[in-house]
Amino acid sequence: MEDKSERSRLAVPATEAARLLLGSVLTHDDGGEPVSVRVTEVEAYMGDVDPGSHAFRGRTARNNTMFGPAGHLYVYFTYGMHYCANVVCGEDGHATGLLLRAGEIVGGVETARERRNNPRTDLDLARGPARLAQALGINRDLDGADVFAAPLRLELPAEPVPADEVSSGPRVGVSGPGGTVEYPWRYWLTGEPTVSKYRPAQPKRRPAAGATAR
């Protein structure tokens, strides 16, 4: 019922939907112990105007989900070993989405620990997009899944978090022509210990201070 209005709340530009997602709780119930994550960090991808987006060059089989209606999950496999999860937002036909970068495990901690092979601290359970996906047990089968229907459940906060509790900055790991700092589309909850540490996107090799650029 509220399902429908919840979905429509996501049908706005990613830069706005980001504040809805921050503080929301995503649950994945695969039949075992459900695991819930409170989202603390997201990254906006604005489709065809965004050089860092998978959708920049147009619609393909892989990013097809992002072009669809809001409220679905776009899952992709990268670097040969990691899954990343996005929540599609914006209007149908606009390839905008929000990458779930980090979160705090608020339910099913033990299951999350097992999936992550028992990291040293719970803060590491979902710090980083691939870790978050792993902790939740997300895989490619969930690509295109509805976040408001089983086995997923997304609970948006009644009201967006106050603007003064949200920080924004350059995106991580995004390189490209012209840039990354021009698009400060990474959002996180100020002061959250689970937020991944800022790391500037480096081309490939660090420009050595000296001259011996090998």
Place this chain on the structure above:
DNA sequence: GCTCAGATCATCT
């Protein structure tokens, strides 16, 4: 505490 290099495969040119 920090920095660096490697792993590994689906997708696109």
Place this chain on the structure above:
DNA sequence: GATGATCTGAGCG
């Protein structure tokens, strides 16, 4: 054939 919205482990201070 090259690249990538990354993570992890090892090594060093």
